[in-house]
Amino acid sequence: MTIGFGTTVLENGKEKGRLDGIGVYTQAILNALEKTEHTLYPLKFSSIKEAISSKKLSYSNLPYSIHSGLSSILHMPIGNFSTYENKIDFFFAPDHHIPHFKKVPVIATVMDIIPFVHPEWVSKRLRTFKNFAFKKSILSAEHIITISEYSKQDIMHNLNIPENKISIVPLGVDEKYFKRIDQKEKQTTLDKYNIDKNFFIFIGTLQPRKNIMRIIEAYEKLPMALKDKNALIIVGQNGWETDELLKSIQHLEKSGHGQWLDYVNDHDVLALLQSSIGLVYPSLYEGFGLPIIEAFAAQCPVISSNTTSIPEVAGDAALLVNPLCVNGISDAMALLASDSTLRKELIRKGNERVKQFTWEKSIKKHLEIFEAVMHK
Numbered sequence: 001m002t003i004g005f006g007t008t009v010l011e012n013g014k015e016k017g018r019l020d021g022i023g024v025y026t027q028a029i030l031n032a033l034e035k036t037e038h039t040l041y042p043l044k045f046s047s048i049k050e051a052i053s054s055k056k057l058s059y060s061n062l063p064y065s066i067h068s069g070l071s072s073i074l075h076m077p078i079g080n081f082s083t084y085e086n087k088i089d090f091f092f093a094p095d096h097h098i099p100h101f102k103k104v105p106v107i108a109t110v111m112d113i114i115p116f117v118h119p120e121w122v123s124k125r126l127r128t129f130k131n132f133a134f135k136k137s138i139l140s141a142e143h144i145i146t147i148s149e150y151s152k153q154d155i156m157h158n159l160n161i162p163e164n165k166i167s168i169v170p171l172g173v174d175e176k177y178f179k180r181i182d183q184k185e186k187q188t189t190l191d192k193y194n195i196d197k198n199f200f201i202f203i204g205t206l207q208p209r210k211n212i213m214r215i216i217e218a219y220e221k222l223p224m225a226l227k228d229k230n231a232l233i234i235v236g237q238n239g240w241e242t243d244e245l246l247k248s249i250q251h252l253e254k255s256g257h258g259q260w261l262d263y264v265n266d267h268d269v270l271a272l273l274q275s276s277i278g279l280v281y282p283s284l285y286e287g288f289g290l291p292i293i294e295a296f297a298a299q300c301p302v303i304s305s306n307t308t309s310i311p312e313v314a315g316d317a318a319l320l321v322n323p324l325c326v327n328g329i330s331d332a333m334a335l336l337a338s339d340s341t342l343r344k345e346l347i348r349k350g351n352e353r354v355k356q357f358t359w360e361k362s363i364k365k366h367l368e369i370f371e372a373v374m375h376k
Helices: 008-016 021-033 064-074 081-085 127-140 149-159 183-192 212-220 224-229 243-254 266-275 290-297 310-314 326-338 340-356 359-375
Strands: 002-006 039-044 090-093 106-109 143-146 166-168 198-203 230-235 258-261 278-281 302-305 319-321
Touching (some): 021 359, 106 359, 149 166, 198 266, 198 326, 212 326, 224 326, 278 290, 290 302, 290 340, 302 326, 310 319, 326 340
Parallel strands (some): 002 039, 002 090, 090 106, 143 166, 198 278, 278 302
């Protein structure tokens, strides 16, 4: 097979020095396909004329937002896409940047449809236009891959896509999360960030959906004795709608009970996970929740939500709470901080649970879907 492959989010993440969940997924699938006999033609949407990279990366003439809008309205490929589609058997869009072609099918991964079901949680910039183009591009795809049963049901019911056009392929965990870091190296990382006590950790972009304000409120409800022994560390770059959240973070830092680490490299993230008493991740909505299984692999106990896709991913290996209930989140934090037996049991269950989520399984399923669409 000769496969067109979207790399816009991946390339942009590399330029910024940090991959989000879509970037991690795209990189994993790309690495695996490059080891097969199939020929890849990577494509990045960009308005900048750039030299072709050593991987023969193709560039569109337009950024994705403009291309998707125009191609959706005109119902045809635009720019240099007519030439590009003559090279490929089909196009795989792993990153929500879904082009329209006339001659070849498109297989698109749709992690979630949050912009449609919760528009209040996404950036307001060109939101109506982006939602229009995104919906049209999803509907134009020959087949949809998504990452959980919950996301599949959301896509079916909100976009009226038939069940037989959607396949579920769970995400995997990078092998680096299983690597154990020795105590001396972990201590070096803790010293680097001036962390001198036990701590809870949150990892993710600062945005409304991640529910970080309630995490802070839950932490503040802990008895002072627990807060003195256990800090709250927030790891993630600033996103949107964060004015009030940043004020709460500043107050937390002034109290000496926690801190915000805007950027942390991958090695240090792993060292912090392995040093933490628990990941606190009561997200309001997840199509999957990759940080949960990454924490399982790192042998870090997890507190997360009992809603959306999270229960089907976490199983019984995490403490699941109502993400809207500050008291419930706080009680789970207090329990985790005071019960070492519980922490060990969650680590054991996490070790077992994470075995279900491998990139090897994911790649095999992707290839089966590619073959089925081509035969069809």
